[in-house]
Amino acid sequence: xxxxxxxxxxxxxxxxxxxxxxxxxxTLAGAIVDVGEKVPGVVHISQLRAEPVNRVExxxxxxxxxxVWVRRxxxxxxELTMVEPLKLEWREVKPDMLVKGKVTRLESYGAFVDIGxxxxxxxxxxxxxxxxxxxxxxxxxxxxxxxxxVLEVDRRKKQIRxxxxxxxxxxxxxxxxxxxxxxRARSKKGKKESExxxxxxxxxxxxxxxxxxxxxxxxxxxxxKSAPMKINKSKSAMxxxxxxxxxxxxxxRITSN
Numbered sequence: 001x002x003x004x005x006x007x008x009x010x011x012x013x014x015x016x017x018x019x020x021x022x023x024x025x026x027t028l029a030g031a032i033v034d035v036g037e038k039v040p041g042v043v044h045i046s047q048l049r050a051e052p053v054n055r056v057e058x059x060x061x062x063x064x065x066x067x068v069w070v071r072r073x074x075x076x077x078x079e080l081t082m083v084e085p086l087k088l089e090w091r092e093v094k095p096d097m098l099v100k101g102k103v104t105r106l107e108s109y110g111a112f113v114d115i116g117x118x119x120x121x122x123x124x125x126x127x128x129x130x131x132x133x134x135x136x137x138x139x140x141x142x143x144x145x146x147x148x149x150v151l152e153v154d155r156r157k158k159q160i161r162x163x164x165x166x167x168x169x170x171x172x173x174x175x176x177x178x179x180x181x182x183x184r185a186r187s188k189k190g191k192k193e194s195e196x197x198x199x200x201x202x203x204x205x206x207x208x209x210x211x212x213x214x215x216x217x218x219x220x221x222x223x224x225k226s227a228p229m230k231i232n233k234s235k236s237a238m239x240x241x242x243x244x245x246x247x248x249x250x251x252x253r254i255t256s257n
Contacts, residue, residue: 013037013078016085017070023063026056033068039077043068047081087116093153093160098167103144111136113146113162121160123148130165219245 021035030048033041043066048059059082060066068080088099093115101115111128112120129139140146148162 013070013073015070015072019068019070019080020065021068021080022065023060026060026062028056031056031060033066033080035068035078035080037078039074041068041078041080043080043082047071047083050083086118090118090153090155090158093117093150095150095152097150098147099150099162100145100147103140103142103146106136106140106142108135111140113148115148115160115162117160119158119160121148121150121162123162123164127151127161127163127165130168130171 019035021033021041023031024034024040025032028045030042030044033043035041043060045053045056048056053059066082068082069085070078071081071085072079093099099115099121101113101121103111104114104120105112108125110122110124112122114120123136125133125136128136133139146164147167148164149166150160151163151166152161153159
């Protein structure tokens with residue numbers, strides 16, 4: 001419910017606006033209430049409560065603070081009511097509009113939902129869920145808050161047909177959304193991985209001495225195949241021999257250049 005206000009700026013009053021005021025006078029026809037406006041607020045005896053009233057003083061007294069709602073704004077007065085107005089008038093209920101309400105009664109053929117109109121709307125059992133159900137009690141309970149879509153309004157018969165399932169996404173739409181999620185996740189993941197891939201390092205260029213050393217080693221290997229070294233040859237002798245091969249090869253390259 002909207003929070004009450006003690007007063008409102010002149011010209012800003014709207015029908016159904018909730019306010020609080022103080023009773024400053026009672027008459028046979030009703031009560032005069034100060035709501036902070038330049039013109040007085042008037043509550044007719046028929047608007048003191050929903051049930052019939054014989055005497056105004058049976059309901060309100062001078063000096064009492066009361067809750068009121070704006071009915072109509074006149075040049076010389078503001079017509080008020082102490083009966084809370086409907087949230088939705090018949091002219092305001094239209095097909096395809098979404099409404100919220102409370103389940104007030106369950107029957108074998110459907111559920112009645114109070115949406116704030118003069119009459120509760122009926123949700124047929126076939127309009128409660130996308131899945132097949134035998135009884136409304138399988139998925140609903142009295143007092144539960146639901147959202148529904150208006151299917152039809154018959155003002156002559158004062159009937160409102162509602163659908164809860166029409167206000168919910170279809171199963172195929174939910175399934176399509178679920179299937180789309182992994183694709184989006186993979187796409188984001190692949191993009192992230194591609195952004196973080198580092199290029200392979202290039203092989204460094206060899207210097208003249210390194211090239212000569214490699215060639216010397218290759219020839220040394222060929223020599224080992226044709227004339228294998230003695231097993232008891234010491235490691236220092238082998239190193240010395242490789243160093244001599246390297247020096248000869250390097251001298252040959254320098255001479256040829």
